[in-house]
Amino acid sequence: MDAVATETDVRIDYLLHLGDNALVLAQRNCQWCGVGPVLEEDLALANQSLDLIGQARLLYQEVARLEGGEATEDTYAYWRDAHQFRNYVLLELPASLPRVGYAQGDMDWGVTLARNFLYSALMVPLWDALQASRHEPLAAIAAKSLKEARYHLRHASEWVVRLGDGTEESHARMQAAFDHLMPYTQEFWTASDFERAAVQAGVGVDVAGLRDAWRATVAATLQEATLRLPSDEGYVPQGKTGLHSEHLSHLLAEMQSVARAHPGAQW
């Protein structure tokens, strides 16, 4: 019995990690809804958030099925607290250069697109590899999500090149965005216990094996954008294990407020 339970736990943690990544980035990018720089880009980010929320829902539904209790997809989105989320810290950071807590800062389009680029450049090869997951529902979700991730990568790459190889101002701001975000990508390659266990079980993918492909994509696009590839050294965040920045709680407080003010509400 224990072996079975453990195997299920491994899948649950891994699926939550993938789902939390999608949900948290979707929530971040939704902040552009209604205030995007131009209407088309407002729609672009809202559309991509819709894809990501859809991916998160599929993953959470699968977790609910595995747990077999009362939980639904909403339980995972609205009723867990920051330390229970397993997303990369990169995805919860405000869409601006470094700031603290509620400090106000202008939302930065360059930071938003640099982040989307770094994340989707990972998710394209990751979803691709996950199509071979031994956990069939995950393989099916991966096949679906891969097509969407390709679209997101293309959109972000275009903006990285347009702004990097743009004006002096846009170039400097795009470079600052990558300088700020690049160290957070170290979390991609530092496997957590549940990732190691998921790889062992044939459920997950050893992300370290995707690092070269990711670096090649990033280096080629940054070169085309006339940007310098920044160092990714420094503090290694551990959002996957529940150790988040202060920003996740603020993000969740906003996202969860309606569900928590009206528990069980239906419309």
Next chain:
Amino acid sequence: MTAALPTVDEALLERVRAALEALTDPEIPVVTLADMGILRDVRAAADDPAQVEVILTPTYSGCPAMAQIEDDVRATLQRLGVPGRVVTQLAPAWTTDWMSEAARAELRAYGIAPPGRCAAPAVGGAQVLRFVPRAAADEEAVACPRCGSTHTREVSRFGSTACKALWQCLDCREPFDHFKPH
């Protein structure tokens, strides 16, 4: 007294199929779910032969029309008095290549340029961006659904719904939606 439930035999399945095949996409009311490739199968449930199982496959992960589509299917089953359930099947993943020729023609008549065939993705899937004139890009030309001209341009890769992009015809000047190959 309860009415006897119909047994799920071929004749009943045919009746259910005919009713479900008439259902249209809530976002694009000129195409049926069957022609879109969203309605995959109607069959007797393997674990309960007294129930009909309707297999649907979502288009985009986040397509907000899916809930409405499931409701429409359930309402149809209820109207027919047939006990049944909706099963969402993700694999194989839906692709616009599953759209029938009839659906493509209906889309065009409705003012939406239908999707071209899905190109095989580059190895590894990453697409390095190139800013080149559209004519030089290896993408299929999108014909204006109004005048048929292929002298068109993409205005925005993201349009009114997740599945559409915004285009404009450079000859008749009309903007139009393009159903993206996906």
